[in-house]
Amino acid sequence: MSDEELKIYVTDLEGKNHEIPALEGWRVMEIIRDYGLPIKAECGGACSCATCHVHIDEEWIDKLYPPSEEEEDMLDMAYDVDDSSRLSCQIIMTPELNGLKLRLAPIMDA
């Protein structure tokens, strides 16, 4: 465990940027939710709702491990999906991801 303070940068739906403290081993979805930004994450991180959809900043896409088949299947059901789309509950915070930048995806109200 390093004492280095980890953070991620999140752009919310209004285009506001937030620097958010992050903890190693936490899901990025949990980090965003605990900070208080509006991320639905209905299934609580079980990869079965797609309401934790985010767009990853281009320079970070290749630094993440690729999505699992389950994640890809779930993303197929999300709204506004593109090559930068990921489910934030499937990204676990590590020191290598310090400074990760992403944007919240619009939430479709059911």
Ligand code: FES
């Ligand atoms: S929280 Fe449901 S898929 Fe991520």
